[in-house]
Amino acid sequence: MSHIEEISIEVRDVDALREACNELGCDLIQQPHYKWFGEIIGDGGPLPAGFTAADMGQCSYAIKVRGANAETYEVGVVQRRDGKPGFVLMWDSWQGGYGLQAVVGEKCGKLVQSYATQVAIKQARRQGFAVQQKRLANGKIQLTMSKG
Amino acid sequence: MQKIILEIDETGATELKVVGHAGPGCQKLSEGISQALGSTVSDRKTSEFHANAKQGQQAKASN
Numbered sequence: 001m002s003h004i005e006e007i008s009i010e011v012r013d014v015d016a017l018r019e020a021c022n023e024l025g026c027d028l029i030q031q032p033h034y035k036w037f038g039e040i041i042g043d044g045g046p047l048p049a050g051f052t053a054a055d056m057g058q059c060s061y062a063i064k065v066r067g068a069n070a071e072t073y074e075v076g077v078v079q080r081r082d083g084k085p086g087f088v089l090m091w092d093s094w095q096g097g098y099g100l101q102a103v104v105g106e107k108c109g110k111l112v113q114s115y116a117t118q119v120a121i122k123q124a125r126r127q128g129f130a131v132q133q134k135r136l137a138n139g140k141i142q143l144t145m146s147k148g
Numbered sequence: 149m150q151k152i153i154l155e156i157d158e159t160g161a162t163e164l165k166v167v168g169h170a171g172p173g174c175q176k177l178s179e180g181i182s183q184a185l186g187s188t189v190s191d192r193k194t195s196e197f198h199a200n201a202k203q204g205q206q207a208k209a210s211n
Contacts, residue, residue: 004163004192005165007163007186007188010185109159109160116162139157143155144152145151145181146149146151148150
């Protein structure tokens with residue numbers, strides 16, 4: 001082994017995000033609003049850089065759980081405002097989003113995991129790597145990429 | 149054989165390891181993938197990375 005990197009995932013590839021949503025049983029829909037409580041009551045933690053309370057509920061895409069009931073909240077996919085390309089994910093975590101968290105994970109962790117998997121496989125193949133995917137007992141997805 | 153192992157946990161935390169490729173060239177190998185994923189938060193070079201870089205310097209010095 002020659003080097004080990006920790007990477008902070010940044011959502012930039014909409015096609016990969018669509019595939020990730022599909023893997024989790026969700027749909028990525030291009031629409032200007034996502035479902036949430038409707039007002040901030042001060043318990044949601046800090047907003048992403050460049051966002052204010054007035055921005056909640058607005059998005060470029062919404063992620064909807066397939067077959068969800070009318071109460072279930074949605075994830076908003078919103079253009080970043082910190083000068084970097086790509087999107088931030090925004091959602092209302094109150095009461096687990098009434099079923100949303102069970103699907104996309106706490107803090108959208110499962111969604112990000114699935115997204116990163118899609119991006120990595122796509123890029124690795126583009127670079128000529130063969131890719132093997134495995135789900136480990138601890139819940140991690142392991143991709144082994146090899147060539148030569 | 150050049151190999152990269154990527155592990156992504158259920159919080160989205162991601163670790164990339166380059167295996168079996170000694171020396172500074174390993175960064176070139178993984179660059180495309182790490183850039184496609186996002187931004188590198190930390191990058192730990194192992195003794196294998198430095199050992200081969202040092203051998204390269206010694207080879208240059210003796211020529």
